Amino acid sequence: MDIAREAAKKYPEDLYTLGPLIHNPQAVELLVKLGIKVKDRIEHIPRGTVIFRSHGVFLKDLMKARKKRLRIIDATCPIVKRAQLYANYLHRHGYDLLIVGDSEHPEVEAIRSYIQKRVDVIEDAEAAQKLGSWTKLGIIAQTTQTFSRFKEIVAVCLEKTKELRIFNTICHATTLRQMEAVEIARKVDSMIVIGGYNSGNTQRLAAICRESQPCTYHIETAEELHPRWLSKKEKIGLTAGASTPSWIIKEVELRIRHLKHHKR
Amino acid sequence: MDIAREAAKKYPEDLYTLGPLIHNPQAVELLVKLGIKVKDRIEHIPRGTVIFRSHGVFLKDLMKARKKRLRIIDATCPIVKRAQLYANYLHRHGYDLLIVGDSEHPEVEAIRSYIQKRVDVIEDAEAAQKLGSWTKLGIIAQTTQTFSRFKEIVAVCLEKTKELRIFNTICHATTLRQMEAVEIARKVDSMIVIGGYNSGNTQRLAAICRESQPCTYHIETAEELHPRWLSKKEKIGLTAGASTPSWIIKEVELRIRHLKHHKR
Numbered sequence: 001m002d003i004a005r006e007a008a009k010k011y012p013e014d015l016y017t018l019g020p021l022i023h024n025p026q027a028v029e030l031l032v033k034l035g036i037k038v039k040d041r042i043e044h045i046p047r048g049t050v051i052f053r054s055h056g057v058f059l060k061d062l063m064k065a066r067k068k069r070l071r072i073i074d075a076t077c078p079i080v081k082r083a084q085l086y087a088n089y090l091h092r093h094g095y096d097l098l099i100v101g102d103s104e105h106p107e108v109e110a111i112r113s114y115i116q117k118r119v120d121v122i123e124d125a126e127a128a129q130k131l132g133s134w135t136k137l138g139i140i141a142q143t144t145q146t147f148s149r150f151k152e153i154v155a156v157c158l159e160k161t162k163e164l165r166i167f168n169t170i171c172h173a174t175t176l177r178q179m180e181a182v183e184i185a186r187k188v189d190s191m192i193v194i195g196g197y198n199s200g201n202t203q204r205l206a207a208i209c210r211e212s213q214p215c216t217y218h219i220e221t222a223e224e225l226h227p228r229w230l231s232k233k234e235k236i237g238l239t240a241g242a243s244t245p246s247w248i249i250k251e252v253e254l255r256i257r258h259l260k261h262h263k264r
Numbered sequence: 265m266d267i268a269r270e271a272a273k274k275y276p277e278d279l280y281t282l283g284p285l286i287h288n289p290q291a292v293e294l295l296v297k298l299g300i301k302v303k304d305r306i307e308h309i310p311r312g313t314v315i316f317r318s319h320g321v322f323l324k325d326l327m328k329a330r331k332k333r334l335r336i337i338d339a340t341c342p343i344v345k346r347a348q349l350y351a352n353y354l355h356r357h358g359y360d361l362l363i364v365g366d367s368e369h370p371e372v373e374a375i376r377s378y379i380q381k382r383v384d385v386i387e388d389a390e391a392a393q394k395l396g397s398w399t400k401l402g403i404i405a406q407t408t409q410t411f412s413r414f415k416e417i418v419a420v421c422l423e424k425t426k427e428l429r430i431f432n433t434i435c436h437a438t439t440l441r442q443m444e445a446v447e448i449a450r451k452v453d454s455m456i457v458i459g460g461y462n463s464g465n466t467q468r469l470a471a472i473c474r475e476s477q478p479c480t481y482h483i484e485t486a487e488e489l490h491p492r493w494l495s496k497k498e499k500i501g502l503t504a505g506a507s508t509p510s511w512i513i514k515e516v517e518l519r520i521r522h523l524k525h526h527k528r
Contacts, residue, residue: 147423150422151419151422151423154418154419154422155415155418155419158414158415158418158430158432159411159415161432162431162432163429163430163431163432164428164429164430164432165427165428165429165430166422166427166428166429166430167426167427168422168425168426168427168428
């Protein structure tokens with residue numbers, strides 16, 4: 001978001017992002033107000049500056065942008081970048097590559113785009129069980145995966161390969177957030193998870209909280225907060241996905257305080 | 265054993281093994297009959313031929329034997345040799361090394377002797393939990409460890425390192441034997457495990473069988489078989505550690521058949 005704001009000041013004209021900058025509709029709306037246009041394809045960007053979003057960019061889009069001589073601002077998250085580098089490293093060193101993650105997530109798709117070979121992407125140990133065996137297997141994870149899932153998959157693969165090389169590319173901030181959210185969910189009577197409905201990491205966050213606290217609700221904005229969720233509840237917990245802007249979190253917090261105050 | 269028999273034919277004089285050839289007193293006795301003497305230290309071997317046993321040889325003993333110009337017959341098990349090579353490879357490539365195994369076992373001690381650096385040796389996940397964290401960690405296993413323990417330790421270490429490189433050095437034959445033994449233990453009324461009392465892999469085999477079949481008995485020879493263990497038992501299961509000679513297994517089998525026949 002900061003990079004986009006900076007870019008809007010520096011290059012106010014013909015500024016584009018390739019795909020929504022982050023998985024949060026409200027933040028994207030704010031960017032539109034700054035004059036940043038969202039385009040899904042490089043072909044639709046005629047000239048000017050393109051911002052590559054935090055999830056990373058596909059190899060073919062990078063090539064096209066270069067060919068078109070667009071000004072490139074790479075806002076790929078450094079943690080995501082690291083995952084890309086490790087994936088390439090493993091591939092170049094003769095490892096079959098397995099990514100723990102969601103095969104349709106742009107981050108995973110971007111990582112795969114740089115590798116000229118079949119890459120398996122799986123989400124759980126059951127899927128790992130169904131795969132064949134390997135001689136040399138390299139494993140990385142989508143940065144926002146849960147560590148427990150990563151661990152389960154590694155355990156299954158260990159049984160089916162002679163050499164296993166693992167780079168733990170899970171974002172430490174994401175892991176911390178998940179652990180803290182579970183801690184909170186255990187102690188409260190109702191848990192609110194804020195973040196885009198299409199955000200995988202927010203979905204996982206909600207799922208993890210729900211395991212400890214059945215009264216867990218996933219919302220995108222303060223308006224969606226239902227008074228019924230809070231009634232007769234003493235303690236309300238709050239957490240948010242990685243790409244949720246802080247002003248949305250603040251709004252939700254204010255609305256919760258407002259609703260609780262009214263009840264009393 | 266075959267290598268030792270061959271050696272006894274070829275070099276009948278001044279033939280030694282460095283330490284007992286395998287962890288089975290009865291087999292060792294047989295070797296003594298062939299004129300093969302057991303010495304615990306290279307210093308006690310004046311001349312002639314030395315056989316290095318299946319567990320491998322310590323670096324310092326290898327150096328001493330070479331210096332003394334002894335004829336060397338290396339009977340190190342190829343699976344153990346592979347574990348040694350991987351340990352060295354990981355060490356040379358800048359990994360901290362962790363061995364899943366028994367720190368006092370000669371196989372593990374031999375592996376460590378080639379590495380001029382601290383090597384952690386642990387037997388369970390709890391011990392792994394107590395260790396610090398690493399940047400680059402390499403893990404191998406003593407060849408006769410159980411896979412489940414290996415897996416548990418890997419899961420713990422995964423959490424504490426950025427890069428994890430694992431060579432599964434567990435002997436496939438050992439794993440198969442363990443799996444088959446459990447299958448048998450489940451189906452019988454009494455389980456007999458044959459092998460040296462000081463053999464780690466036989467101890468583990470007995471422990472695994474005991475989990476499925478409380479009536480599990482670890483013996484070294486047919487003479488130790490107690491008639492009471494078989495009385496009122498319909499089905500008797502039989503398995504043996506890696507270094508148990510086939511003639512001992514045959515003797516136990518005959519004695520079981522004899523005892524069961526008498527009862528009827």
